[in-house]
Amino acid sequence: MIHYLKRNQLDIQKYDACVQSAINSRIYAYSWYLDSVADNWDALILNDYEAVMPLPWRQKYFIKYIYPPAWTQQLGVFSAIKTSEDLVLKFIKAIPRKFKKVTIQFNSENKFQHKNLTERVNYILSLNKPYEEIYKGFNKNRKRVLKKTLKLNSIVDEEISSEEFLDFYLNTQKNYQLGQDQITIIKNLLNSNNERVCIWGIRESKKLIAGLVWLKEINRITYLLPIATIKAKEKGLPTLLISTLIGQYQNKDLVLDFEGSMIEGVAEFYKSFGRTKEKYIVVKMSFFY
Structure with missing residues (x-):
């Protein structure tokens, strides 16, 4: 089950362990890095930190939105096993609707189809x-x-x-x-x-x-x-x-x-x-x- 946790609700040791053990690990997803670059951030968690998806967010005129902070090229879903298209789409669907706008730059191992996607090159x-x-x-x-x-x-x-x-x-x-x-x-x-x-x-x-x-x-x-x-x-x-x-x-x-x-x-x-x-x-x- 995928559940949404605020930054202060996360078990940071388990969260960072998941990012570190992920086959698609990126330094941008570690808690210390997000604490440095994001205005705020929360996360989506699969079961007992089997996979995680950080959600950097900020607020403007009472509107909360998910955004890619500067110097975070690739985030998305991180897991010790290969992420399937179905799993990534489930994470996307689990994003709370309180975030009225969403922009996420997924890591290169997150392969999926979506009507609102564009591709970039690294x-x-x-x-x-x-x-x-x-x-x-x-x-x-x-x-x-x-x-x-x-x-x-x-x-x-x-x-x-x-x-x-x-x-x-x-x-x-x-x-x-x-x-x-x-x-x-x-x-x-x-x-x-x-x-x-x-x-x-x-x-x-x-x-x-x-x-x-x-x-x-x-x-x-x-x-x-x-x-x-x-x-x-x-x-x-x-x-x-x-x-x-x-x-x-x-x-x-x-x-x-x-x-x-x-x-x-x-x-x-x-x-x-x-x-x-x-x-x-x-x-x-x-x-x-």
Whole structure:
């Protein structure tokens, strides 16, 4: 039986254990992560935490709605056994109607048909081979950029403080402006003091010019938040950060998750590392009646 529980009603130990043991586990679904990124969240639970479906929600003008918080690409149903289409649809049907609008980005293992779905693309890279084998999959331009970058002898610092990264991130020239909600989420994540949140960077004259926040879980590395100055991009330092990450976790039963992208230029960058494409489903529904 699927039942709805509010955040304060959940057995968090059982909930997180279900997410961790799930064959489709995603770091976004852990309680500590949702506590950092969501305004509020509750969950649907199958029996005694045999499967779970987190429901991040917020309220506007007395209307409660389920939404995908920033930096949570894939949620949906999580279980230690493969989720059937029938089970996923039962979870969707069990969403309380007090949520008048629903937008859920399901994980790529949740396969089902629904009248209100669209598909999005993600790119992943298997790390279960030696670096040399993975490198062969880089395209010509990525290999050229990496060779150029290695000549600079830049050093990747694997212990960047959250304060230094945040200051760099907020003050680096970008082609978009972050809203206050997004800034708050970044601060929450960086200050969560969770060992799964890793911050790397590259300095020039003792100042950061490139940085990366990535997430480490049992079977997945998530390329969450990259940032670089224009000068650092010209030097190819984002490529160096990814290459270093691949080198450190080569020959491991891990997947490097690039988190997208639907943006053509960003997608081309990820493709250049010899990625695999995966699709995930987004469902949008309204219950105004």
